Amino acid sequence: MGAMRDEEHDQGGEVIRKYDPKKDRDGTDAVDRECEVGPAGGMSLHADLLGDPVARIRHSPHHLMLVAETSGPGGRIVGLIRGTVKSVATGKSRPAAPAFANVGYILGLRVAPSHRRMGIARRLVRRLEQWFELMGAEYAYMATDKSNEASLRLFTGRCGYSKFRTPSLLVHPVHSHRLKAPRHATVVRLGACDAEKLYTRRFAHVEFFPADIGAVLDNQHSQGTFLAIVDNTGGYEWRGVDHFLSSPPASWAVASAWDCGGVFRLEVRGASRLRRGAAAATRALDRVAKWLRVPSVPDFFRPFAGWFVYGLGGDGRDAAVAAEALFSSVVNMARGSAAAVAVEVAALDPLRSRIPHWRRLSCAEDLWCMKRLGAGDGHADGWDWARSAPGKSIFVDPREV
Incomplete structure (x- = not known):
């Protein structure tokens, strides 16, 4: 040709x-x-x-x-x-x-x-x-x-x-206050080499898994890979990725974060003054009274950055709990850098049940x-x-x- x-x-x-x-x-x-x-x-x-x-x-x-x-x-x-x-x-x-x-x-x-x-x-x-x-x-x-x-x-x-x-696109806004995560989940940050090893060993059969996963994890926009471990017995000890792969805990989940703000900015246009004012009021209250945990609406009416969670997967009875801990950790990590964090999951993915998100911001299908x-x-x-x-x-x- x-x-x-x-x-x-x-x-x-x-x-x-x-x-x-x-x-x-x-x-x-x-x-x-x-x-x-x-x-x-x-x-x-x-x-x-x-x-x-x-x-x-x-x-x-x-x-x-x-x-x-x-x-x-x-x-x-x-x-x-x-x-x-x-x-x-x-x-x-x-x-x-x-x-x-x-x-x-x-x-x-x-x-x-x-x-x-x-x-x-x-x-x-x-x-x-x-x-x-x-x-x-x-x-x-x-x-x-x-x-x-x-x-x-x-x-x-x-x-x-x-x-x-x-798949479903699930989106959660980034607030001034921190999202609560399950207390019995331990989150560990992985280096790029360890993350590549884990993904390649456990997820290389997943649809659309990229052959160049190493290049994705090493990219300047990738903000890190995180592993959440749920061990209700309290007996699991983190000893590195090789030990994890040979002897994984009962329940766990892994995910990586990507900063889309370095590539494009989003902006909601056409909102009324009333809607803009109401959103601004929620942000003001959230700033001065974080303990109230007001579900404030970020300023989506000006150009804003978003983060994307990718590579979400896990195993075990409480894997969805571990996924919730991971997503909440990334949302908290994005404070000051992004207005929203999103993740896209398969229609049949059992982890989606615990992912915190706002229905009005998300796309169910x-x-x-x-x-x-x-x-x-x-x-x-x-x-x-x-x-x-x-x-x-x-x-x-x-x-x-």
């Missing part, structure tokens, strides 16, 4: 080409500003990338950003799309080893309102899929809110994707869609990951949040 051309003139008159940081920054920023994310009762969630528009994908092993530009003199950018390619676990085990596949991830698809319903989005997706195939990707997937009907029509109706997984690329029929045994049943866990790569 030959190399992908730098630009391609489509039948609609637009040019689909690679993003050029020297001349396209203003045009892509303008399209991003026009496309608000997540409408909610008259309000919308706006995301502003910090630095270069490829900041959101540059930490992935392979990435590409494409733009759609009107042809002719004075052409302007009217669409954009971002994508990454990496190797991840499929959740299908082979003897003594997990099965991995190269996958392409689609994110950041935007089309200016003035140029919608002209086929630009579909052409951007198809061009990115061609690049995925050139990079050896066997599957392509994307994530969207289940209420985003336009996105679902495009991907499932016109681009051949199937509904694949429905996110939607991931997937399709197999190319003309192949999948694995020799006929197994197709895009049509497989979900497992209890899923690894959400923080580089793609």
Whole structure:
């Protein structure tokens, strides 16, 4: 297969080409500003990338950003799309080893309102899929809110994707006061090497576990990995990760934290003065009377940073209690650095029952869609990951949040 051309003139008159940081920054920023994310009762969630528009994908092993530009003199950018390619676990085990596949991830698809319903989005997706195939990707997937009907029509109706997984995005605001954590849970911080060893030994079979987990843990945005141990007998002694792996406690959970604030800032727009004032009042009361533990609303109406908890997993009867201790610890750790902390868990994940979150800030059912690329029929045994049943866990790569 030959190399992908730098630009391609489509039948609609637009040019689909690679993003050029020297001349396209203003045009892509303008399209991003026009496309608000997540409408909610008259309000919308706006995301502003910090630095270069490829900041959101540059930490992935392979990435590409494409733009759609009107042809002719004075052409302007009217669409954009971002994508990454990496190797991840499929959740299908082979003897003594997990099965991995190269996958392409689609994110950041935007089309200016003035140029919608002209086929630009579909052409951007198809061009990115061609690049995925050139990079050896066997599957392509994307994530969207289940209420985003336009996105679902495009991907499932016109681009051949199937509904694949429905994880939940759980979000908790960061308060002035500390969240209470279960008292009988001990939280230990792991170094990057120990964290990589633990993840590789215990979670390499989990869907979407990245083959380059070491690069994720070593990234500048990763804020550390934490292990929570629940031992009601009081007899378990932490002796390092090797001892833990050979003789784990009865119940435990592990998770890592990622600072998204270094890549993008979020802002809720369209809120009334009354709603802003009420939120400010809760923050003021929380600052002066922390012992009241007021469920204050952070200032989401100005650009704010968020943290993301990834790699959440555990084992044992009280693993959900350990997960609660971990998440609460990260929320407390984020004070002064972020306004909210989020985690995404699989629909069947037993740990989700104890994760503290605000229902109004969370998404009970996110939607991931997937399709197999190319003309192949999948694995020799006929197994197709895009049509497989979900497992209890899923690894959400923080580089793609």
